[in-house]
Amino acid sequence: MKVSKSKGRREAVNDCKEIQGLIPRYLRGELTLHEARLFTKHLKRCDDCREEIEISYLLDQGIVRVENGETIDLHADLEDMLRETEDSITHLTQFRTAVYLIESTAIFVLIACVLILTLF
Numbered sequence: 444m445k446v447s448k449s450k451g452r453r454e455a456v457n458d459c460k461e462i463q464g465l466i467p468r469y470l471r472g473e474l475t476l477h478e479a480r481l482f483t484k485h486l487k488r489c490d491d492c493r494e495e496i497e498i499s500y501l502l503d504q505g506i507v508r509v510e511n512g513e514t515i516d517l518h519a520d521l522e523d524m525l526r527e528t529e530d531s532i533t534h535l536t537q538f539r540t541a542v543y544l545i546e547s548t549a550i551f552v553l554i555a556c557v558l559i560l561t562l563f
């Protein structure tokens with residue numbers, strides 16, 4: 444019981460380290476689909492990492508925007524950005540599924556044609 448508990452905690456910490464390591468690349472929009480999915484999923488349930496990205500976001504974007512005389516709502520901006528990421532993940536996933544379905548259908552039709560041609 445004790446062992447599994449501490450193992451779980453260690454995994455969570457590793458997760459956080461991994462996720463926080465992705466933050467700079469996330470802010471530059473450089474994450475892969477897989478990474479972005481892990482990233483947004485983790486941030487939804489981890490306050491530590493949210494705090495971490497809020498700080499990074501503030502340093503990365505906030506200062507520039509304040510210098511430009513823009514007002515920023517850090518929390519809302521970050522929420523927007525994460526929502527946009529989730530939207531594009533959904534779109535990309537749907538697109539990939541569609542491509543996959545079209546490809547499988549094409550292969551199926553091809554096999555059917557070959558079978559029909561060889562059988563008749």
Ligand SMILES: [Zn+2]
Binds near residue numbers: 491
């Ligand atoms: Zn975390």
